[in-house]
Each structure stands twice: as structure tokens, then as C-alpha cells.
Amino acid sequence: MTPRLDPFAAAPASLQSFLAFGKDIIGSGLEPSLMELVKIRASQINGCARCLHMHTTDARAKGETEERLYLLDAWRESPLYSERERAALAWTEALTLVAETRAPDDVYDALQAQFTEEEQVNLTLLIVAINGWNRVQVGFRGIHPVEKRQAA
Numbered sequence: 001m002t003p004r005l006d007p008f009a010a011a012p013a014s015l016q017s018f019l020a021f022g023k024d025i026i027g028s029g030l031e032p033s034l035m036e037l038v039k040i041r042a043s044q045i046n047g048c049a050r051c052l053h054m055h056t057t058d059a060r061a062k063g064e065t066e067e068r069l070y071l072l073d074a075w076r077e078s079p080l081y082s083e084r085e086r087a088a089l090a091w092t093e094a095l096t097l098v099a100e101t102r103a104p105d106d107v108y109d110a111l112q113a114q115f116t117e118e119e120q121v122n123l124t125l126l127i128v129a130i131n132g133w134n135r136v137q138v139g140f141r142g143i144h145p146v147e148k149r150q151a152a
Helices: 012-026 032-046 049-061 066-077 083-096 105-114 117-139
Strands: none
Touching: 012 032, 012 117, 032 049, 032 066, 032 083, 032 117, 049 066, 049 117, 066 083, 083 105, 083 117, 105 117
């Protein structure tokens, strides 16, 4: 894959504003581990290798287990995720695929049961932000860091 352009070089002020938006959400009070799971799940759906690399690395640094990272795509079938995480992941999927899902009531009901109104807004803005980054990186063919590995 060949990168199309470097969006940070092409529009630095716009990208800095978008970075600032994301940093504000990170300080919103949601649990760091939950935020990383949301960013990873949206990036899985959107096929964003750069964001997957970044957020799985960040999640590991914050203590996330390999098992939970490996099973995230199948979170519904695993008992490793809390009810709060499940509500956030379902909301992430519903909004990431909003043209298909239309943000169903049952998903919102589960969200309401686990999150305050302020948390619902902050989580939604986090989902908006990661979907935006996914689109920037996928659209411009952002490449994740690659380490050359030698055969064993």
C-alpha cells in the first residue's frame, strides 16, 4: 500500500484542531481502558491498520490483556467484558455502522443503563473522533509503523 498524502503536512492547523478535540474527550472522565476498547473496536470495523496498531499498543501500555484484545471482535461471545464495556461496544458498533443500524433503541437502552447522560455524550464524541481518524487514515492510506522481523 502506498500512502496518498500526509494530512498533517497538508493541513496542519485543521489536524491540530482535530487532535485537540480528541484530547478533550480523553480528559472527559471515561475509563482509559474503556476508551481504548472503543477506539480499537471502531478501528476493527473500519479496517484502519494505523489506528489498530496505535490503540492496541496504547491499551497494552495501560495494562490491557492480550486475551481481551484478541477476543474484542467477538466480545458478545466472551465473558471477559463487563456490562458497561458491552454497552459501550454495542453503541460503538451502532454508531460506526449508523447507516445500517440507525442506532437501535435496545442498544441505547443498554447504554442508558450503564452511563450517565454526560458520559453518553462523551462516549458518543469519542466514537465520532475515532471514526473521523479512521477515515483520515484509511482515506489517505496511512501506514502503521512496521518493524522488520527476521525469520526464526
